[in-house]
Amino acid sequence: MGSTVAIVGGGYGGAALARRLDPDFDVVLIDPKDAFVHAVAALRGLVDADWAQRIYFGYEGLFSRGRHLRDRAVEVDAGGVTTAGGTRVDADYVVLATGSSYPYPAKPDTEGSADSQTRHAATRAELAAASRVLLLGAGPVGLELAGEITEQWPDTEVVLVDPADDVLGGRYLPELRRSLREQLTARGARLELGSALTAPPSVPPGMHRPFSVTTAAGVRIDADLWFRCYGVVPLSDMLHGELAAARRPDGHVEVDEQLRVAGASNVFAVGDVTAVPEPKRSKAASEHAAVVAANIRALAAGRPAEQTYRPGEDAILVPLGSTGGASQVPGPEGPMVLGAAETVRYKGDDLLLGRFAELFGTSA
Template sequence: MGNTVAVVGGGYGGAALARLLDADFDVLLVDPKDAFVHTVAALRGLVDEEWSQRIYFGFDGLLRRGRHVRDRAVVVDERGVTTAGGTRLDADYVVLATGSSYPYPAKPETDDSAAARERHAETRSALAAAERVLILGAGPVGLELAGEITERWPERQVVLVDPADDVLAGRYLPELRSALREQLVSRGVEFVLGSALASEPPVPSGVHAPFTVHTLAGTRVQADLWFRCYGVSPLSGMLGGALAAARRPDGHVEVDAYLRVAGLPNVFAIGDVTAVPEPKRSKAAAEHASVVADNIAALAGGRPPARTYRPGGEGVLVPLGSTGGASQVPGPEGPLVLGPADTVRYKGGDLLVARYAELFGSAEPVAG
């Protein structure tokens, strides 16, 4: 086989893999964005103008041998990629790192970093003017957004609505849920749990305008700004040829223990798009990248892939602003719950910005 690797998607997994392969392969990193988006810090960028300048990193510093193809993949098959611009990129190895979509503000709605910053600024102004903010979804994103808003504007009233009976659905320890809920209650956050809204607010998300909604249980909620913090969707609609058979009805892509797609020897998938049964986190995507880099190197050397991936457990880090939060991490005798200080130490302080600045070969993000 030859030496060309098409990596489709420049998010956490795709960027890490492209960097790992860059010295020895001709890497084509296909992504329509003008910069890598450090979505881990996106919610702080929403509330803080200075932070909004720190979450975008240009692809120029990532690769020395390979290149960033700024275009959208519309067909990906076992032989390469066809882009929206009509370019055909043939490859010896193909890696799906397309990730997932998620409602704004957790992920930007545009591929242009300047436009994304402008949208953040508009939303920041709406938050500054709002009195009551409704957040739909009490998972990690909804909780983190509530934490950022209440740290930046302590007087702001925040209401979290979720059909689940408690925050943070999933296989997490009750102590973790209690710690997060109690910290937010101490900041004045109101929880309306156990019933979904009867209908969405009558104004667009992120737009400052007063409205009233009701839950199916009859609870009345008034606010003048709202955000949706649920609805992750894997991006796999571009799969063609033999790859299409690996796409599950929910959009995730089936992979084997070597992270190969549908048993095809030269096609892999990493990150959120995979059907690997684990939380979809940036850390997992980077670990996938390491496994696939080794397996592609083995194939290129005439050897079978030897490195397998073992799914991670139900770990999560949930900062609540720069000083609060709680986490669940693996321990020697089972999962452990960490409090605010440890959460800030692991993630909450700089939200891993320094790590990605180093990956992209720059101490500074792309210019605004």
């Protein structure tokens, strides 16, 4: 169709969109990383050296005609993108797929895959030496990391602290929370819920060094390594000009039913950065990409963008290592909870690696 599409961000939504549009558009995927990171499997990569090498996919596998521009976007407007290196990419269509940041190790904090693997290896060695690990946050990341640690090092004591009264915030069924609590407790994990720490640990996260902390309820916790497992921050500060008005105070970007950025006819957003009221998951980002691809094709053909996105029901898959976990999925009569075996079948053992290997045209 001869139109240029600038996609800012090469995560789940951006990569899926680039693959969909590449055959017919001049796609420029702008991302400072040298490879796609399968963040769903990052926690498995932290504890398992083999997995640490399997979660990266080169962007070249997405394209037959498009390209990956390894640079960071600093200004995004309706006419294109300006990068930190001074490159200007003029585009007929712009898509914000920048996602969100999250504390390491849930998301790597380096832009090079080799550096990321080196970082994982160093942290893995620290973890292997630790006997007591503190995880701040009992949401999906904290639960999954607890599952990975207790599977890899069964003798390591894991303590999860969260000011919420139960694990896994959000609109999920009590049976789901109960299953996750019971499985973690059976693995020897300890849950300190309903009270925050009075002060953060005195040592940097991921470093093996003994410390003590106390909760507001007066519970003392001794540990020798800790991680922060909360703190999603949407990445949207590069919006410029009239697009900046669509950025909410929390960083999320307002979009309409066609996933167009509010106030722009040719600018779209997908994935975690959007203000769509739904859990921020890789599946949703891929579904966003399908809607935006259809709308860009329609606009390029002179038709209106009519494909709409409707948030689905709350659903989540929470593996606890390769053998445990629980999930909530839509059922014929409402949401239903799946146990460990079903969760492993859907996500736990493979962590969806095969699906993304196929997307990037390589082996898992």
